[in-house]
Amino acid sequence: xxxxxxxxxxxxxxxxxxxxxxxxxxxxxxxxxxxxxxxxxxxxxxxxxxxxxxxxxxxxxxxxxxxxxxxxxxxxxxxxxxxxxxxxxxxxxxxxxxxxxxxxxxxxxxxxxxxxxxxxxxxxxxxxxxxxxxxxxxxxxxxxxxxxxxxxxxxxxxxxxxxxxxxxxxxxxxxxxxxxxxxxxxxxxxxxxxxxxxxxxxxxxxxxxxxxxxxxxxxxxxxxxxxxxxxxxxxxxxxxxxxxxxxxxxxxxxxxxxxxxxxxxxxxxxxxxxxxxxxxxxxxxxxxxxxxxxxxxxxxxxxxxxxxxxxxxxxxxxxxxxxxxxxxxxxxxxxxxxxxxxxxxxxxxxxxxxxxxxxxxx
Amino acid sequence: xxxxxxxxxxxxxxxxxxxxxxxxxxxxxxxxxxxxxxxxxxxxxxxxxxxxxxxxxxxxxxxxxxxxxxxxxxxxxxxxxxxxxxxxxxxxxxxxxxxxxxxxxxxxxxxxxxxxxxxxxxxxxxxxxxxxxxxxxxxxxxxxxxxxxxxxxxxxxxxxxxxxxxxxxxxxxxxxxxxxxxxxxxxxxxxxxxxxxxxxxxxxxxxxxxxxxxxxxxxxxxxxxxxxxxxxxxxxxxxxxxxxxxxxxxxxxxxxxxxxxxxxxxxxxxxxxxxxxxxxxxxxxxxxxxxxxxxxxxxxxxxxxxxxxxxxxxxxxxxxxxxxxxxxxxxxxxxxxxxxxxxxxxxxxxxxxxxxxxxxxx
Numbered sequence: 001x002x003x004x005x006x007x008x009x010x011x012x013x014x015x016x017x018x019x020x021x022x023x024x025x026x027x028x029x030x031x032x033x034x035x036x037x038x039x040x041x042x043x044x045x046x047x048x049x050x051x052x053x054x055x056x057x058x059x060x061x062x063x064x065x066x067x068x069x070x071x072x073x074x075x076x077x078x079x080x081x082x083x084x085x086x087x088x089x090x091x092x093x094x095x096x097x098x099x100x101x102x103x104x105x106x107x108x109x110x111x112x113x114x115x116x117x118x119x120x121x122x123x124x125x126x127x128x129x130x131x132x133x134x135x136x137x138x139x140x141x142x143x144x145x146x147x148x149x150x151x152x153x154x155x156x157x158x159x160x161x162x163x164x165x166x167x168x169x170x171x172x173x174x175x176x177x178x179x180x181x182x183x184x185x186x187x188x189x190x191x192x193x194x195x196x197x198x199x200x201x202x203x204x205x206x207x208x209x210x211x212x213x214x215x216x217x218x219x220x221x222x223x224x225x226x227x228x229x230x231x232x233x234x235x236x237x238x239x240x241x242x243x244x245x246x247x248x249x250x251x252x253x254x255x256x257x258x259x260x261x262x263x264x265x266x267x268x269x270x271x272x273x274x275x276x277x278x279x280x281x282x283x284x285x286x287x288x289x290x291x292x293x294x295x296x297x298x299x300x301x302x303x304x305x306x307x308x309x310x311x312x313x314x315x316x317x318x319x320x321x322x323x324x325x326x327x328x329x330x331x332x333x334x335x336x337x338x339x340x341x342x343x344x345x346x347x348x349x350x351x352x353x354x355x356x357x358x359x360x361x362x
Numbered sequence: 363x364x365x366x367x368x369x370x371x372x373x374x375x376x377x378x379x380x381x382x383x384x385x386x387x388x389x390x391x392x393x394x395x396x397x398x399x400x401x402x403x404x405x406x407x408x409x410x411x412x413x414x415x416x417x418x419x420x421x422x423x424x425x426x427x428x429x430x431x432x433x434x435x436x437x438x439x440x441x442x443x444x445x446x447x448x449x450x451x452x453x454x455x456x457x458x459x460x461x462x463x464x465x466x467x468x469x470x471x472x473x474x475x476x477x478x479x480x481x482x483x484x485x486x487x488x489x490x491x492x493x494x495x496x497x498x499x500x501x502x503x504x505x506x507x508x509x510x511x512x513x514x515x516x517x518x519x520x521x522x523x524x525x526x527x528x529x530x531x532x533x534x535x536x537x538x539x540x541x542x543x544x545x546x547x548x549x550x551x552x553x554x555x556x557x558x559x560x561x562x563x564x565x566x567x568x569x570x571x572x573x574x575x576x577x578x579x580x581x582x583x584x585x586x587x588x589x590x591x592x593x594x595x596x597x598x599x600x601x602x603x604x605x606x607x608x609x610x611x612x613x614x615x616x617x618x619x620x621x622x623x624x625x626x627x628x629x630x631x632x633x634x635x636x637x638x639x640x641x642x643x644x645x646x647x648x649x650x651x652x653x654x655x656x657x658x659x660x661x662x663x664x665x666x667x668x669x670x671x672x673x674x675x676x677x678x679x680x681x682x683x684x685x686x687x688x689x690x691x692x693x694x695x696x697x698x699x700x701x702x703x704x705x706x707x708x709x710x711x712x713x714x715x716x717x718x719x720x721x722x723x724x
Binding site: 004014016017018019050072073092093095096098099118119121122125143147148149150151152258260261262263264267269271274275278279280281302303304305307319320321332333336337338339359361362 | 366376378379381412435454455457458460461481483484487505510511513620622623626629631637640641642643664666667669681683694695699700721723
């Protein structure tokens with residue numbers, strides 16, 4: 001069966017739902033605004049492709065001045081390498097013989113490929129495979145407060161930098177962190193301390209990569225970082241509005257949905273459930289916001305339905321068949337559910353791009 | 363890029379992660395157990411394909427005795443129609459001219475196609491399109507306490523049944539509910555009341571369809587229902603164990619993951635994040651359970667990482683590179699993220715099936 005994706009020229013009102021759509025002008029403005037700010041701060045910008053997974057959008061980011069891209073998986077990076085991208089950072093511990101074999105082939109294909117490591121096991125695995133051919137650039141991932149991956153101290157960072165430096169086929173590329181939101185001071189302190197220790201050992205630390213969309217416009221608070229990584233900023237979402245990082249007019253992604261049921265005067269049901277919006281709450285108590293329907297609350301999702309409580313709505317309530325625009329809590333996970341992404345300008349479809357790196361598993 | 367999905371004969375320990383895998387024997391046992399129970403109760407069984415989205419698995423369900431399948435979308439139904447399934451119920455209000463046009467073509471293709479409606483607008487739309495060709499069978503969806511779609515009273519159900527009956531190209535097929543868990547008494551009362559009123563009007567009500575995996579083995583508590591629908595039971599998940607509907611040995615789906623970081627003595631990080639497990643909590647406070655690691659808690663997910671708190675673990679802790687089996691909170695949404703599903707028997711891959719109806723949007 002061929003799914004009839006909308007073609008250029010189709011009004012959004014004719015697009016079948018549920019369907020995320022991207023506003024071209026807002027997309028371009030988000031790309032320009034972030035790049036302008038980071039360029040003014042003298043920082044390199046490396047967008048994370050996790051949010052869109054679309055080479056054409058990554059190309060827009062590069063055209064605006066980004067130096068390269070950030071991926072999370074070898075297979076994701078492969079999609080972008082095949083599309084011609086030649087500066088790729090994979091911010092992941094790459095483990096296992098077959099995955100490392102893939103990485104090795106990718107390293108020969110891509111002009112500048114970098115990965116990270118936060119433990120000796122990862123480095124030992126990479127070192128065992130990278131004994132011939134082009135050396136692999138490895139950064140040390142540092143936990144500066146987010147509590148996910150990363151070494152816990154500058155001492156541990158230095159030890160891994162030394163292990164990388166000692167491995168014949170590896171090259172120490174620098175330091176990387178994905179910080180806690182608002183953790184600029186901790187990042188700067190960790191970087192400065194580690195850089196000083198590395199300097200004492202004569203180990204060059206060319207790149208210091210900081211990240212996160214919520215901290216994008218505070219990147220200047222981390223002077224030691226040479227680059228910033230961010231994904232969500234490109235589309236933006238409800239969590240970014242709440243964080244004060246953008247306004248509702250900067251939301252490039254809306255999810256189109258249709259009111260499929262009005263079982264009671266205060267209840268509407270939409271055709272966008274957890275298989276369209278995902279269940280990501282990101283701290284919200286509800287599942288997105290309906291544009292132009294203040295007071296409406298998406299109180300629950302099942303797989304193909306959203307239940308909306310209209311109790312506190314003022315103004316006309318939506319009828320069965322009405323199309324609504326939903327602002328998703330989290331845009332990156334919505335992209336990941338759709339094979340194609342529909343773009344529009346002023347409500348008229350401009351293009352449909354395959355979400356090329358969706359479904360890349362490892 | 364071709365993703366190297368594992369081939370038959372591969373041990374699960376060699377399967378790259380994150381990856382959901384299905385135990386063939388548990389799958390077959392789940393299918394048999396549900397069918398045996400429902401057959402003994404004299405109820406027809408109509409599995410919901412939302413959980414697996416795989417024609418070959420639906421065929422196993424039919425081979426065991428199921429009478430047909432349940433889909434949620436026209437495009438999903440199309441995938442199964444193209445695979446030869448000839449008794450399909452779409453439990454959704456189908457709205458909009460192009461979607462109804464698709465439904466009309468599907469109705470000519472499929473021997474027995476049924477849809478539901480819970481409002482006059484839906485029926486009016488269907489009636490306007492189904493003026494020629496094979497009549498469409500429409501059931502009335504009833505809200506018997508779940509608070510999602512469905513008419514609120516037997517009176518409203520009868521009014522819609524009358525509207526369907528009055529439409530030349532539509533045929534009233536009966537009543538359908540997706541009840542609140544444990545709501546058997548409310549379902550039975552609603553059905554009995556509505557059937558009595560329909561009988562007074564001389565409107566035949568051949569099918570009464572009840573549903574839900576959590577209520578599958580209480581289907582006998584709704585004697586007026588002629589059939590039961592269920593999806594999750596086929597794989598089962600953590601929510602079904604909690605509900606007492608299955609044991610851990612009935613969990614056909616595990617999500618294979620790898621420990622990619624051990625930043626602290628009490629923290630492990632897995633490579634299965636919200637893009638593998640989803641953020642569905644279904645009432646749980648954490649994001650799945652790790653087999654053989656009691657006390658471990660998956661406290662948070664980001665897109666490609668799970669953070670595991672090992673504080674309360676007893677016994678040996680997993681090292682970087684170790685593969686673990688995660689029991690997902692909710693299996694249906696995990697299926698929906700992967701292009702293929704890997705099956706195994708006793709830890710050896712048996713087959714890889716395309717998740718054919720994944721990515722069907724409307």
